[in-house]
Amino acid sequence: MQQLKDLINGFSSPQLIITGASIFFFLYLYFRKFLTEPSVSLFFLTLLVGFFAFSMTDANFREIVLKPDNVPIVAMIYLIAFFTWFSLRRAVENDEAITKGGSTFEGKESDQKLYTWPNLIYQEFICSILVGVVLLIWSILLKAPLEEPADPSISPNPSKAPWYFLGLQEMLVYFDPWLAGVVFPTLILFGLMAIPYIDKNPKGNGYFTFVERRFAITLFLYGWLIMWVLLIIMGTFLRGPNWNFFGPYEKWSVHKVVPLVNVNLSEFVYVKWLNTGLPKHWFLREIFGIVATVLYFAVTPFILAKTVLKRMYIQLGIFRYAILMILLLPMIGLLLKMLLRWSFNLKYIIAIPEYFLNV
Amino acid sequence: MADKGSWKDGITNSQVWKSVFRHGDPGKDRRNQALVVLSNVFLHLHPVQARKSGLRMSFTWCMGGITFFLFLVETLTGILLMFYYRPVAEYAYNDIVALREHVPLGIMREIHRWGAHAMVVTVWLHMFRVFMTGSYKPPREFNWNVGVILLLLTLLLSFTGYLLPWDQLAIWAITVGSNMARATPFLGHEGPGAALLKLGDIKLIHAGADVRFALLGGRFVAAPALMRFYVLHCIAIPLAAAVLMAVHFWRIRRDGGISGPM
Numbered sequence: 001m002q003q004l005k006d007l008i009n010g011f012s013s014p015q016l017i018i019t020g021a022s023i024f025f026f027l028y029l030y031f032r033k034f035l036t037e038p039s040v041s042l043f044f045l046t047l048l049v050g051f052f053a054f055s056m057t058d059a060n061f062r063e064i065v066l067k068p069d070n071v072p073i074v075a076m077i078y079l080i081a082f083f084t085w086f087s088l089r090r091a092v093e094n095d096e097a098i099t100k101g102g103s104t105f106e107g108k109e110s111d112q113k114l115y116t117w118p119n120l121i122y123q124e125f126i127c128s129i130l131v132g133v134v135l136l137i138w139s140i141l142l143k144a145p146l147e148e149p150a151d152p153s154i155s156p157n158p159s160k161a162p163w164y165f166l167g168l169q170e171m172l173v174y175f176d177p178w179l180a181g182v183v184f185p186t187l188i189l190f191g192l193m194a195i196p197y198i199d200k201n202p203k204g205n206g207y208f209t210f211v212e213r214r215f216a217i218t219l220f221l222y223g224w225l226i227m228w229v230l231l232i233i234m235g236t237f238l239r240g241p242n243w244n245f246f247g248p249y250e251k252w253s254v255h256k257v258v259p260l261v262n263v264n265l266s267e268f269v270y271v272k273w274l275n276t277g278l279p280k281h282w283f284l285r286e287i288f289g290i291v292a293t294v295l296y297f298a299v300t301p302f303i304l305a306k307t308v309l310k311r312m313y314i315q316l317g318i319f320r321y322a323i324l325m326i327l328l329l330p331m332i333g334l335l336l337k338m339l340l341r342w343s344f345n346l347k348y349i350i351a352i353p354e355y356f357l358n359v
Numbered sequence: 360m361a362d363k364g365s366w367k368d369g370i371t372n373s374q375v376w377k378s379v380f381r382h383g384d385p386g387k388d389r390r391n392q393a394l395v396v397l398s399n400v401f402l403h404l405h406p407v408q409a410r411k412s413g414l415r416m417s418f419t420w421c422m423g424g425i426t427f428f429l430f431l432v433e434t435l436t437g438i439l440l441m442f443y444y445r446p447v448a449e450y451a452y453n454d455i456v457a458l459r460e461h462v463p464l465g466i467m468r469e470i471h472r473w474g475a476h477a478m479v480v481t482v483w484l485h486m487f488r489v490f491m492t493g494s495y496k497p498p499r500e501f502n503w504n505v506g507v508i509l510l511l512l513t514l515l516l517s518f519t520g521y522l523l524p525w526d527q528l529a530i531w532a533i534t535v536g537s538n539m540a541r542a543t544p545f546l547g548h549e550g551p552g553a554a555l556l557k558l559g560d561i562k563l564i565h566a567g568a569d570v571r572f573a574l575l576g577g578r579f580v581a582a583p584a585l586m587r588f589y590v591l592h593c594i595a596i597p598l599a600a601a602v603l604m605a606v607h608f609w610r611i612r613r614d615g616g617i618s619g620p621m
């Protein structure tokens with residue numbers, strides 16, 4: 001028992017979890033036909049429930065999970081897993097029907113019209129009653145949290161934002177607040193709003209499918225499941241005092257010491273490789289980071305347009321393609337920065353604290 | 360027949376009943392099923408008829424509907440909470456304690472809080488469904504965008520409400536959240552470019568004048584922030600959300616009902 005817990009604790013780190021989840025994500029999409037089969041999915045469900053049941057025997061795990069505000073997040077994990085499975089399963093079935101020349105599940109019924117009374121209104125009524133009952137039971141069983149009265153002089157450790165923003169707080173590990181807290185949320189909103197205008201693919205309107213919208217679905221699901229939901233889960237359950245990372249069965253100790261060994265790109269270049277010491281003026285000091293960043297944003301789009309995204313570039317036209325790049329490059333940039341941090345302890349690519357401009 | 364149903368017919372034939380419901384029993388015929396939807400202002404959000412595929416739970420998951428239901432629950436419980444709660448730093452916390460200890464059947468706060476968490480999750484799932492069925496594609500681009508704003512408003516509703524209990528959890532979560540605003544490029548006093556905005560030697564953006572200050576009404580999360588968040592939470596954002604929901608529902612019908620394969 002204890003060995004298993006130690007093993008899981010030992011394997012818990014942001015890099016292993018995010019990398020592992022990403023690999024699983026792409027495997028799941030690739031082998032979706034097999035992996036969404038009901039029997040296989042039942043196996044995954046058993047695994048998830050089993051892991052949870054096993055973990056609940058652990059006092060440290062229980063303490064975090066049973067915090068009143070965290071209970072809904074547990075429910076959310078199961079709901080999101082279920083609906084992700086469900087929509088992909090339906091997509092697989094529809095895709096099979098389409099290749100066989102048949103019509104989709106939705107297509108078979110889309111020219112039939114039904115009266116909304118009683119067909120829709122009863123459904124809404126029953127849903128409302130069910131949700132109401134669940135909410136009532138939940139409210140009777142679980143008290144809303146209330147801590148000590150507000151005191152600006154005692155700051156709790158860890159101090160966490162409300163749970164739905166913890167993905168952003170987790171990004172603070174890799175980026176300064178102006179990026180993690182302002183630019184990224186803005187890009188997310190802007191990106192969501194841009195979706196219908198950049199996605200010119202006329203197929204897959206009004207039914208579940210994967211094959212007809214591979215790129216769009218993969219990108220959206222990765223952003224949502226890994227870069228939003230998974231980061232929230234980590235931020236909620238695995239980030240403790242001083243925002244240090246803890247395994248699921250580890251005690252949240254305020255005294256956990258994690259050495260801060262992160263190094264800026266300028267120090268890599270001038271101190272480690274050139275051995276000259278940092279130049280005085282910030283522009284000279286940061287020139288390599290600035291060039292790298294500018295190249296990343298200015299040159300990558302052209303390379304992609306000539307290579308992997310050639311077809312897409314032609315299909316979208318320059319304006320839509322540019323918007324796609326404005327959204328895609330920061331998203332990939334976040335992943336790259338994570339990778340650089342994990343492999344080289346890179347702190348900032350550009351560090352100009354003089355102007356609060358750190359990237 | 361006439362004898363058996365007489366007590367029921369007695370009610371439905373009465374002048375009072377007929378003054379309220381101008382149609383016959385919708386259980387019996389098509390015409391009445393149409394009339395019940397058309398003549399009731401609430402049911403009238405629905406079309407009389409809809410595609411069979413779009414009515415399936417397996418297609419919509421009823422997630423938009425559940426989100427709307429939760430919004431109504433929040434409105435109702437929120438009004439009840441407003442009877443007891445005063446958004447003043449001296450009283451707020453004690454009023455919340457009183458809600459738990461002195462108010463009979465005091466689970467309004469629980470329903471309100473868990474309903475809010477649930478609403479955030481159901482909005483996400485609703486958006487997820489709409490994405491997976493490609494329902495944002497023409498002609499529904501605009502309604503997707505109305506949805507994105509509703510998503511933002513839902514999160515802001517939840518965020519502003521988080522402060523109101525005025526306990527440690529509340530003020531520190533809002534402190535962490537609103538600290539981000541300090542770093543807004545140009546407009547936050549620790550944001551890149553803020554130092555560039557000055558008139559002669561006078562800085563335009565500093566801790567006493569930036570977006571965070573505007574949001575909190577001060578340099579810290581204190582009494583003015585409580586009042587601002589209260590007003591935003593109870594009036595401004597719900598009103599905006601209600602208006603946008605009306606637009607959202609209207610557009611669903613204008614755009615040809617729940618999406619389906621062409």
Ligand code: HEM
Nearest residue numbers: 419422423424426427486494502503506507509510617618
């Ligand atoms: C407070 C939040 C919201 C409420 C109350 C709401 C309500 C609804 C309802 C009741 C429907 C009918 C079909 C269904 O239940 O799925 C619907 C459809 C729709 N919603 Fe929302 N919604 C909200 C947020 C959003 C968000 C965040 C998005 C997307 C970003 C969105 C985009 C859409 C679209 C495009 C449709 C049409 C779907 C179709 O035709 O298949 N809504 N909404």
